[in-house]
Amino acid sequence: MTIKKAVLALACFSMGLEATAAAPENRATGANTSELSSFIGDGQWGTTLLGDKLAFGDGAYRAFSRLDANGIPLSVGVVFHKDTLEGMPGGEGQPMHDGKTCFDVDGNNDIDIHSECVGGHSKTMHFGDNSTPFNSITINWEPHGHIPAGVYDKPHLDFHFYTASQTERHLITPGPCPGLMNCAQEQEAIVPVPDQYIHPDYMNTQLAFAHMGNHYVDSLSPELNGGDYTHTFILGAYDGRITFYEPMITREFLLTQPNSCFPIKQPQAFQESGYYPQSYCIRYNPWLEHYKVSLEDFQYQQAW
Template identity: 30%
Template structure:
């Protein structure tokens, strides 16, 4: 190619077109890479729990829509010696991908002596609250000895009843009267709904330390979540939940599964 051609206006325009085309192709490749990254499991920050740690996660499909959300904690985290003999509460932030879910944050509570009513729940166990309101709103909830205001009947899950009182910094609790886990001396695991001032504000898997210790032997346990006939707010509602143990990573996972859009 002659120097005369290289210095011609045509050559200059051709090089500009090629550069522009290269930029477009590079941008398109970057967009494809971003699309590829929409699918996967994304983790929240690690939080020290007992002698181990815990973190939240969200699993999304190839369009970036959340399919499941949960908490995974290390085997060392459930060592009762490391957790101690006093109640402990851990706030777990969710990853950015959880913004499309109902949930704002997660609270993990350790109850070494259980809690009221003692005949039902007076054994060492964990409460895992998936809150649909902010930390500030939860912290502002005041104690109340009487029954809280009820959500409208169509929003209440089947067979669930409101228990007396409002726990400060937590809310009122709804339990499934058909679940044997909510009868004396039978508590291993159960699923609780929480409300405040007539609105459901959390979903709560509640489970004993003894039950978790059975998972390495019995394997994953998956249950359906009772649903209402209508929903107070549109969003992705879990249809099932599960408990599992990974022998390779030595981790326990509690999952809310089959997130399904409800109007």
């Protein structure tokens, strides 16, 4: 059974698997709504729509989307105060994972939080109504990084911008296969995305994880060619379809207080019509002491 065929049957159950919380105020971010909207807008005309907010570390993340006067998307992303990078879970003597995605691999009726869980510590927020394909973002804090060793084993944050629904995502269930995947679903997850829908520089890692899916990496990324890992851009897929966009950013790089945008390599064609980003941005505002991680420069693409 494919994920999509199972959605209706398990929708009610899966919606409760991971709690999200909307909050009308910005108390935990340390900035008022007007200040956040100004930072999010970068001085451009438009409307800022604030989505969910969740505490993390010593601060909080706030999801947002931004539209121009005609309702065309300008950006989607999250903002967070610099204090959010302090007090993160998974320090010395603390578990590396939050226990949301685990499987009893050795069958001893006891979950080893260190070796039988994946995904680090995660929070999911919804953007609310917007005109992009992205409905939510899951932020995974990896206090010791993850595989492959020597590449992504630095403390970092994974920002998963999902086009797949949370119902679909949670139906990718844990199991004993690599990535703690249900073995039958692992084979679905690694089905190649047709060539026209993926930039030729991206390669299928066949590394699939429960509650996520498969991962495609840019073969020309510095960290895969003898350079350092500071930030990178990954694409997620399941059963031959793109399901998430993922900037991965080290905590060390965020602490340099960057203010830059980076191009997203575009495929020849798109599987569904809609507005898609041309770049991802990592910005720090020293006056507000806030970070912003966002997808930007949206262009409409017709599916074919």
